[in-house]
Amino acid sequence: MKITMIVPIVTDVHSKEVEREFKAYASKGTEIEIIYLDKGPVSIRSAYAEFLAAPDILNKTIEAEKKGCDGVFIACFGDVGVKAAREIVDIPVVGAAEPSMLIACSLGQRFSVVTISKSIIPMIEDIATVLGVKEKLASVRSITLSVSKDRDEEKLKNDLYEEAVRSIEEDKAHVIVLGCAGMIGIAESLHEMLKKKGYDVPVIEPVAASIKFLEALIKLNLKQSRLTYMKPSEKEKTVRI
Numbered sequence: 001m002k003i004t005m006i007v008p009i010v011t012d013v014h015s016k017e018v019e020r021e022f023k024a025y026a027s028k029g030t031e032i033e034i035i036y037l038d039k040g041p042v043s044i045r046s047a048y049a050e051f052l053a054a055p056d057i058l059n060k061t062i063e064a065e066k067k068g069c070d071g072v073f074i075a076c077f078g079d080v081g082v083k084a085a086r087e088i089v090d091i092p093v094v095g096a097a098e099p100s101m102l103i104a105c106s107l108g109q110r111f112s113v114v115t116i117s118k119s120i121i122p123m124i125e126d127i128a129t130v131l132g133v134k135e136k137l138a139s140v141r142s143i144t145l146s147v148s149k150d151r152d153e154e155k156l157k158n159d160l161y162e163e164a165v166r167s168i169e170e171d172k173a174h175v176i177v178l179g180c181a182g183m184i185g186i187a188e189s190l191h192e193m194l195k196k197k198g199y200d201v202p203v204i205e206p207v208a209a210s211i212k213f214l215e216a217l218i219k220l221n222l223k224q225s226r227l228t229y230m231k232p233s234e235k236e237k238t239v240r241i
Helices: 016-024 047-066 082-088 097-107 118-131 153-171 187-196 206-219
Strands: 002-007 031-036 071-074 111-115 137-142 175-179
Touching: 002 047, 002 206, 016 031, 047 071, 047 082, 071 082, 071 206, 097 111, 097 118, 097 175, 097 206, 111 118, 111 153, 118 137, 137 153, 153 175, 153 187, 175 187, 175 206
Parallel strands: 002 031, 002 071, 111 137, 111 175
Antiparallel strands: none
16 A cells, blocks of 8 residues: 655655654555655645645645555645545545544544644634534644744643643543644653543544544545546646746
8 A cells, every 4th residue: 555645845844753753653564655845835824825735735646646656645734735636636635634533523522623823723613614523623722833843842742731631621622633744743642641630532643543544545445526526627627827
C-alpha cells in the first residue's frame, strides 16, 4: 500500500525526525511519501491561505495517482483542497479533520477541538457543520502554536492541557481532538495528564487518525462517491491566464 502525504505548505519546517514520526503511524507494509508544495503559503491559518495552497495540492494529488499511489492524505486540519481533489482522482483522499471528527463521534457524546489559532475556529466549525456533526461539537478552543522547529514542546503540551481541561469542565466535552497536523507525539502524554486530573477521555491525534482511516478505505477498496464528487468536465479543467 502506497500513500502520498501532502503537507500543504512551501517551507519544510519538519525535521527528518518528525517525518519519521509521521511514517511510524502507518501499518507494516504501508509506504508513505511525504511531499511539500512548490507554490503556496508558509502556513495555513486563514481561508486566504487555503486558496493559495489549493492549486498545487491538486497538482500533487494528480501526480500521486499517476505514480500508482493508493491514497492521498492532505495533512491539514482545515481539510484544504480535499473536496476538489476527490473530484479529480479515482483514489481515496482524506484531510485531517474529517477522520478525526468521525472517530471522535464514535468515542463519546461530545468532542472539543483544540487548535493553533483563533482565526481557524470558524473554518473548523464549518467543517463540522458540513460533515453533519455540529451538534456533537462541544467547542473549538485555541492556543498559540509556532511553526518553528525550535518551539517549546513542554509549553505546547501545558497549553493544550489547560484548554483541554476547560473544554471538559466548561464545555462538557467527552473527547478531545488536537486540531493541527503539527501536534504530533502529544496525544498519549496529554491523555495521561488528563487522566491524572480525573478525566479518562480519548485524545485524538489527527495525523495518526487520518492515516489509519485512509488505510481502512484502501483495504476495503472504497473511494469517494461519484454522485457526490462528480468529475469536472474537460471545459471546466481549462484555465486561462
